[in-house]
Amino acid sequence: DAMVIQNPRYQVTQFGKPVTLSCSQTLNHNVMYWYQQKSSQAPKLLFHYYDKDFNNEADTPDNFQSRRPNTSFCFLDIRSPGLGDAAMYLCATSRGSGGNTDTQYFGPGTRLTVL
């Protein structure tokens, strides 16, 4: 089945140690999104790619970066994780054709723990 895949599902890192989270999709969608969801809060968009064009949210800290080497893969890099970055990180995709069809589909998420 076509889907959005996130690896790993659980990631533990140390304070200040760079970490990379991975997302892949078999939907051949143009747009890929990264959301952050802290405990007991709603998901919040960090940034998104339309093809190779990167779009950052105004309040996303510089500590968060992203790469999209091809259509299928997108990475979230946290350069120096702090305790406040512990959260569920959600990847989503959408077709990007606009109009009624631009529904976002989410992966299962990666839960990041910072020690």
Add this chain to the structure above:
Amino acid sequence: DAKTTQPPSMDCAEGRAANLPCNHSTISGNEYVYWYRQIHSQGPQYIIHGLKNNETNEMASLIITEDRKSSTLILPHATLRDTAVYYCIVRVAEYGNKLVFGAGTILRVKS
């Protein structure tokens, strides 16, 4: 800020219809109403969306009032697996437009 208002929680008996309301009194003419749900520790799952007509799919029905200021998501025969947080979101259906999640409604389906 979220543009929708939902009750914080609701209970529903298993096998009965679950009716989840949402107020979106400031909705713009080109904004759609989307519903997602999030089961504990999983990613949000798309349920349904609509502009002004009522919509139905294999998961649920969406009833939008004529003035579009409110809507109701209907799960016709709720099961225990439908226990989740349900988010009502309004957005322009264009690529890159983020989903702005509010607090949602915690639906508890009880046997």
